[in-house]
Amino acid sequence: MSDCIFCKIVAGDIPANIVWQDENILAFRDIQPKAPVHVLLVPKKHVVTFDQLDGQWADTMVSMATAAREVSKIEGVLETGYRLLINNGADAHQEVAHLHMHLFGGRELGPMIKKAPQEG
Numbered sequence: 624m625s626d627c628i629f630c631k632i633v634a635g636d637i638p639a640n641i642v643w644q645d646e647n648i649l650a651f652r653d654i655q656p657k658a659p660v661h662v663l664l665v666p667k668k669h670v671v672t673f674d675q676l677d678g679q680w681a682d683t684m685v686s687m688a689t690a691a692r693e694v695s696k697i698e699g700v701l702e703t704g705y706r707l708l709i710n711n712g713a714d715a716h717q718e719v720a721h722l723h724m725h726l727f728g729g730r731e732l733g734p735m736i737k738k739a740p741q742e743g
């Protein structure tokens with residue numbers, strides 16, 4: 624997709640701090656990190672949301688799992704632990720319309736999700 628920022632990073636048209644890649648996935652540091660380790664794992668082929676993945680994406684999904692493991696080793700968080708997060712659609716605040724998995728680590732990350740006040 625010509626107007627997609629992550630496709631431009633994959634194509635090398637926009638610079639990024641690349642951590643790891645294979646034929647299916649590019650892993651690069653988030654431009655606004657929310658933790659000492661914050662890496663984005665991005666399919667090299669354009670796809671908007673996680674829920675669009677089907678059997679044709681099997682190789683990409685295996686590469687995504689490999690990417691998480693390899694990036695966690697490179698970043699030194701394999702032993703201490705890390706969090707994987709995919710925002711899927713509007714309620715989840717997906718800001719970039721190209722599927723990406725966040726990998727957070729490097730400190731104690733706190734609870735998984737905050738309750739809204741009315742949820743007690």
Ligand code: 5GP
Binds near residue numbers: 640653716
């Ligand atoms: P989302 O809210 O869609 O799950 O997360 C999008 C993420 O992409 C954000 O954490 C944001 O900081 C990151 N991001 C947006 N534009 C760029 C960019 O041009 N380069 C990099 N490295 N990260 C970006």
Ligand code: ZN
Binds near residue numbers: 629631668720
């Ligand atoms: Zn794209």
